[in-house]
Amino acid sequence: MARSFDAARWLDFVLDRTIAPGYSRVGFVARHRCWPDDDPRPGAMHGSTALVTGANSGIGEAIAAALVGLGATVLLGVRDPERGERARREIQAADPNTEVSVARCDVADLGSVTECAATLAETLPRLDVLVHNAGVLPDERVETADGHELTLATHVLGPLLLTELVAPLMGAAADPRVIFVASGGMYTQPLAVDDPEFRDGQYRGATAYARTKRMQVALTGPLAEHYAPQGISVHSMHPGWADTPGIAAALPRFRRLTRPLLRTPAQGADTAVWLAATAQTPPSGRFWHDRRTRPEHYLRRTHYTDENVRRLYQYCCRAAGLQVS
Known part of the structure; x- marks a missing residue:
């Protein structure tokens, strides 16, 4: 043995x-x-409520479908309600008795995030799981209505604001968990402390994506510490290489070359589902892949200090309209 x-x-x-x-x-x-066959156990999410952003397709939809299959009531947090409704019908087609609904939430728009959180506060007694999955990979640098670079707003600022606004709902749950779906691409990038909005140098969407995914992982620790008094655990993970509509649209050459080896969306979703549903709460503040904690760095040039993280955290909180602790 x-x-x-x-x-x-x-x-x-x-x-x-x-x-x-x-x-x-x-x-x-x-x-x-x-892995054990009974982890998560059948019905592990019965009685729980989860919000999954970017759940209209790909890994987000797969996470939502898996949580529904484990008994959860799931809200699909989406920018486009029509696409969200299509995903809701697909998920419910497998089991008409499941509880799935659509919540409009454009995480790149801080006003939309605030409106979504207010609606949730009016309609939910508690929120057990929040999965930050929404992602973008733009061709060129774009700023949101709030004046922030799009990938930063989508992957970092919106999630920070949403988490803070729904924290009271999550604090009412027995074992609340926040999960960031990051990317293995973050291993190539250092922490962009001095230029989080990517205003300097030649802009590349893939680089912006990887930089902001690095930020998600770096901020997992401070967020875990911040929410520990409320009993909320915070985790980040990466799904590996999965065959999703997002990959097909943003990286068609990569998909063409690697398609036989790409994971299914359900395989990419597995660790996020496990983090949400496994019986024993995983250690907070860690970075995961395939159900195991992973190093945050493979390259010496990507290492950063605690002071770097603190500065980035403070910038992002201010940019999201949050009070800096």
Whole structure:
């Protein structure tokens, strides 16, 4: 048994460090064989309510469908209610008795986030799980109506504001959990402390995406500390390489070259679902992939200090209209 366990740990380590095999469906299938069949247990989310942003397709829809399958009442937080309604019908088609609804929430628009949170406060007694999955990868630099670079607003500022506004609802839950769906692409980028809005240098959407995903991971620790007194745990994870509409639209060449190895959306969603539904609360403030904590850095040039994180956290809180603690 010990040798089998050691072999599984060694295989996991090799898959993680070799990147491509670990992020592909090969890595998922290899690791999946070592996971307990009953974790999460059937019905683990019965009586719980979850909000999943960006849930109209891809990994977000897969997360929502899996949580519904575990018994949760799920709100699909989407920018486009029509697309959200289409996803709701697809999810409910599998089981008409499930509870799925659409909540309009454009996380890049701070006003929309505020309106969504106010509606939730009026209609929900509590919120057990919040999954920040909404993502964008623009072709060129775009600013939102609030004057912020689009990927920063979508991946960082909107989620910070939404989390803070629904924190009272989450504090009313027995075991509330916040989950950021980040990206393995963040490993290539340092923390953009001095230029979080990407105003300097040549703008590339893929770089902006990876930079803001790095920010999500870096801010997981401060957020975990901030919400610990309310009993809210905060986690970040990356799904590996999954075949989603977003990848097809934003990175068509990458998808064409790697399609046979890409994970399904459900496989990419697995760790987020596990973080939301596993019986024992995972340690707060950690970064996860395939149900295990992972290093936040593989390259020396991406390392940052606690002071760097503090400065970024304060900037993002101010930019989101939050009081800096």
